[in-house]
Amino acid sequence: xxxxxxxxxxxxxxxxxxxxxxxxxxxxxxxxxxxxxxxxxxxxxxxxxxxxxxxxxxxxxxxxxxxxxxxxxxxxxxxxxxxxxxxxxxxxxxxxxxxxxxxxxxxxxxxxxxxxxxxxxxxxxxxxxxxxxxxxxxxxxxxxxxxxxxxxxxxxxxxxxxxxxxxxxxxxxxxxxxxxxxxxxxxxxxxxxxxxxxxxxxxxxxxxxxxxxxxxxxxxxxxxxxxxxxxxxxxxxxxxxxxxxxxxxxxxxxxxxxxxxxxxxxxxxxxxxxxxxxxxxxxxxxxxxxxxxxxx
Amino acid sequence: xxxxxxxxxxxxxxxxxxxxxxxxxxxxxxxxxxxxxxxxxxxxxxxxxxxxxxxxxxxxxxxxxxxxxxxxxxxxxxxxxxxxxxxxxxxxxxxxxxxxxxxxxxxxxxxxxxxxxxxxxxxxxxxxxxxxxxxxxxxxxxxxxxxxxxxxxxxxxxxxxxxxxxxxxxxxxxxxxxxxxxxxxxxxxxxxxxxxxxxxxxxxxxxxxxxxxxxxxxxxxxxxxxxxxxxxxxxxx
Ligand SMILES: Nc1ncnc2c1ncn2[C@@H]1O[C@H](COP(=O)(O)OP(=O)(O)OP(=O)(O)O)[C@@H](O)[C@H]1O
Ligand SMILES: [Mg+2]
Numbered sequence: 001x002x003x004x005x006x007x008x009x010x011x012x013x014x015x016x017x018x019x020x021x022x023x024x025x026x027x028x029x030x031x032x033x034x035x036x037x038x039x040x041x042x043x044x045x046x047x048x049x050x051x052x053x054x055x056x057x058x059x060x061x062x063x064x065x066x067x068x069x070x071x072x073x074x075x076x077x078x079x080x081x082x083x084x085x086x087x088x089x090x091x092x093x094x095x096x097x098x099x100x101x102x103x104x105x106x107x108x109x110x111x112x113x114x115x116x117x118x119x120x121x122x123x124x125x126x127x128x129x130x131x132x133x134x135x136x137x138x139x140x141x142x143x144x145x146x147x148x149x150x151x152x153x154x155x156x157x158x159x160x161x162x163x164x165x166x167x168x169x170x171x172x173x174x175x176x177x178x179x180x181x182x183x184x185x186x187x188x189x190x191x192x193x194x195x196x197x198x199x200x201x202x203x204x205x206x207x208x209x210x211x212x213x214x215x216x217x218x219x220x221x222x223x224x225x226x227x228x229x230x231x232x233x234x235x236x237x238x239x240x241x242x243x244x245x246x247x248x249x250x251x252x253x254x255x256x257x258x259x260x261x262x263x264x265x266x267x268x269x270x271x272x273x274x275x276x277x278x279x280x281x282x283x284x285x286x287x288x289x290x291x292x293x294x295x296x
Numbered sequence: 297x298x299x300x301x302x303x304x305x306x307x308x309x310x311x312x313x314x315x316x317x318x319x320x321x322x323x324x325x326x327x328x329x330x331x332x333x334x335x336x337x338x339x340x341x342x343x344x345x346x347x348x349x350x351x352x353x354x355x356x357x358x359x360x361x362x363x364x365x366x367x368x369x370x371x372x373x374x375x376x377x378x379x380x381x382x383x384x385x386x387x388x389x390x391x392x393x394x395x396x397x398x399x400x401x402x403x404x405x406x407x408x409x410x411x412x413x414x415x416x417x418x419x420x421x422x423x424x425x426x427x428x429x430x431x432x433x434x435x436x437x438x439x440x441x442x443x444x445x446x447x448x449x450x451x452x453x454x455x456x457x458x459x460x461x462x463x464x465x466x467x468x469x470x471x472x473x474x475x476x477x478x479x480x481x482x483x484x485x486x487x488x489x490x491x492x493x494x495x496x497x498x499x500x501x502x503x504x505x506x507x508x509x510x511x512x513x514x515x516x517x518x519x520x521x522x523x524x525x526x527x528x529x530x531x532x533x
Pocket of ligand 1: 338340343
């Protein structure tokens, strides 16, 4: 029982990080019906920027916020340079570009910071918050989950209560009519890219701040695959769906694979994909997806 | 007739290599209702998309004496031209109220909520459905929403692309009565593209007939309604 509980707690931790990257993916998908394969690497780069700022002496939370801003600005630049010049309706070139960005960003991080794992600042208090029997729920898990919810609430308010949020939702819903209402579509999508990158950087920072992990350029590779699965589970166009999807994937990893003895550890990815297939068969638009969307 | 509000001169429009409008000229006067009639594929939609800066064009378009030929769509809206596209063009995932808010996107005054209330007063059904998504509305309700949304930008010129399409006759009649009221009471100038010639000419001041990308007939609505060629081609006489 203790072990089961412990696995549940572990799932919460990883699930929160997956959810944040999934949220970033969902933001881009909502705007462009495109899966941004570079999202994980953008987030990794953002986390390295946070680390660098911290090394230069900024307080860690200031470093996180400035890092989110910088990665948002970088994403806005990437959107303007590589994405906007292509026809948004033609997905193949755009998918290839995001794959290209994936490789380039990974290489840039490797050149600048090398492959040696580096210690990331501890964003949250140490130790266990709650101990039930032998199962410990760490402060890190609680704060990771809590900040994930906080980011989602902030995004929710931004998208539903502000004018830029309204224009973002309008562009997601109908590009042509948005133009006819006087919305500048390009800058609005650029805002979406910046927002996604900032959310992703936050997610990667939380992920890297896990006391058992260190940061290195390939830290987000596995996480990206799980986050894409999480986003798809949630319905690809729903923020809260991304949270549910992220937590589900976290729990599949920790509970299903690590608690049930006959599912070997190597099967983690397989197990998540099987669950994804089952969910999408029963509910083609995922947990909370609003429309039947074309899947890549 | 007073001033010219909008003037198109020698307007061509193309999709890639294919030219669809072959140098047409027309104008819309202040406070009038003008219609462009034409069969399927004549180029009606292309004409008003050209006015909104949504297709490749040559020639000049002047609005309020300013050359807007090279303007982007969003700048044209800001100048005071609203466009209700063919097939309504609502935002299906957004609520009715958010659709109206998007319509007021270019505005920064404090009257927006007031204008939304006016839309609800005009179409109480939109008030009843204000928290529903636009995609869940019926065709007629969507058209009411589309027109209301366009009016939310407080346009001087309203472009309407086949507003009667796919709607039941009574609904069309009510819709067009509304257009007349808007025109008479608020002085909103309108350019309406229609296939329903009878209906359109019945309320319009002037009309143009578009055929294969060229204007073949133009004149006052009363004279067009009695025109032999038009009766044969469009009025089923
Ligand atoms: N996006 C496009 N690409 C290429 N050709 C187009 C495009 N849109 C329209 N056309 C062509 O341009 C011509 C005029 O089309 P348009 O939509 O303006 O006609 P319309 O008068 O509005 O017709 P309808 O009454 O059916 O709406 C047609 O021959 C059409 O095939
Ligand atoms: Mg048309």
